[in-house]
Amino acid sequence: MKPLDRVQKKWVVQQLRRAASQKSMEGMQKYQEAIMEVLLSEGSKTKLKSLAAGDATVAQIEEIFGLKFSDEVWELCEETYDVPPPLVYNLDQLKKAFYDTCSEAYNRIAIDYLMVACKVKHNAILSKQLEASTGDSAPQVPATTPKPDQTSEIAGSSSDIRPTTPSEANFGLPSPLPIRVFPEMALSVRVAKGGQEWLVSGIADWALGYGERSVLEDGTVMIAVEAKRTENIGHAKAQLLAYLATIRQLRIQANKTNVMTQGFYSDGQEYTFVCIRNDGSVMFSMTYNLLHRGKLKTVYNFLLSMLDTAAKSSPHTSPTKRGPAQNEEIQNFDRDIFVKVFKDGDGAGSITPPIIYHDETDEEEWPDFSLIPEEEI
Structure with missing residues (x-):
């Protein structure tokens, strides 16, 4: 297999770091599979x-x-x-x-x-x-940042995500x-x-x-x-x-x-x-x-x-x-x-x-x- 070029090496290192930072096996596997695809592509017809x-x-x-x-x-x-x-x-x-x-x-x-x-x-x-729409003077930025796919409020948190505008508040949107x-x-x-x-x-x-x-x-x-x-x-x-x-x-x-x-x-x-x-x-x-x-x-x-x-x-x-x-x-x-x-x-x-x-x-x-x-x- 031909050695990876400079860009590919940086990308592989980047993916390894992200895999190591994952808290679940599924998350690690996603990055591992991406790395393997790049490595295997070196031997494929489509370069x-x-x-x-x-x-x-x-x-x-x-x-x-x-x-x-x-x-x-x-x-x-x-x-x-x-x-x-x-x-x-x-x-x-x-x-x-x-x-x-x-x-x-x-x-x-x-x-x-x-x-x-x-x-x-x-x-x-x-x-x-936020304060104008809810009457709440608590800080808007939550201490715990929700995951990108998280749509529910953070249970038990003093910094729950709240609606920003009155129109959004009517629909309960954070x-x-x-x-x-x-x-x-x-x-x-x-x-x-x-x-x-x-x-x-x-x-x-x-x-x-x-x-x-x-x-x-x-x-x-x-x-x-x-x-x-x-x-x-x-x-x-x-x-x-x-x-x-x-x-x-x-x-x-x-x-x-x-x-x-x-x-x-x-x-x-x-x-x-x-x-x-x-x-x-x-x-x-x-x-x-x-x-x-x-x-x-x-x-x-x-x-x-x-x-x-x-x-x-x-x-x-x-x-x-x-x-x-x-x-x-x-x-x-x-x-x-x-x-x-x-x-x-x-x-x-x-x-x-x-x-x-x-x-x-x-x-x-x-x-x-x-x-x-x-x-x-």
Whole structure:
């Protein structure tokens, strides 16, 4: 048998780790069988081809996953929330810290600052919505994260999942599962195209989804983020697209009703947002440069809207009733969450924005930045 290539070796190690993390024999067996299929395919007539996300081209991803590129620009409906002062302060301090900027690690710091601020805000929004709908001031995020296929409440838990909105409360639907951030997340998928089977894999700088890391290939990842040094940012487009296509394919294989995936690539200063819609069409936003006035607010709200979409895609909140109503809702799901599109730059095809929850959350007390000398800010 021919030795495994670099991509296949990484994939096998990844599957072994996931098998070891399983609590049941059935879970272990699933990953063991996947490994054996790859090993046996080396001797079969149909050769399994490997493609590392970092080596992929846009054309390859388009062909393998059957994607198509839209001429529409992905843009926000409304910038609802102001940028929190600590985020502005942290980004300013980073510029003054005299870091070596010729490193991807430096670029990731700024992105991490943004993601932390957005996640804290998103959690606060969900908690406020929960409190308004139930009159319960308990924290929204459960201490024990339900499994992806869990639909019942956690018995005996003080942090049971509760409805988020009055309309959902009438039907007893629980709130969205908490979206977690997973740095350095390994992603891989096997996909057949034109009689050829491909193994596409890589390690996303960040992945966002619900559940535990060991089950994130069961269709529970919905957002991916890729960081690059400024001089290498041109390579980020294809790599992020590979991750988003992989995530979408995993959700298709897991029989998810909504398979929209989202993400962005950045060098910490310029941000470009990307989504693959349910019909397989790819949309890109404009590139937002934080050096331009007001663009930090745009980027901040863009990521918040993506978190909201991901939360609404959790198994507790995705549409489940089959029929024409479900099909229409799924078809338009990606257009109904905070976004609008412009075709040919003339505003045609714009969508009436949905109801947006405005910022009424009680922020934690910020530091009094007026007390900090200007030379330190």
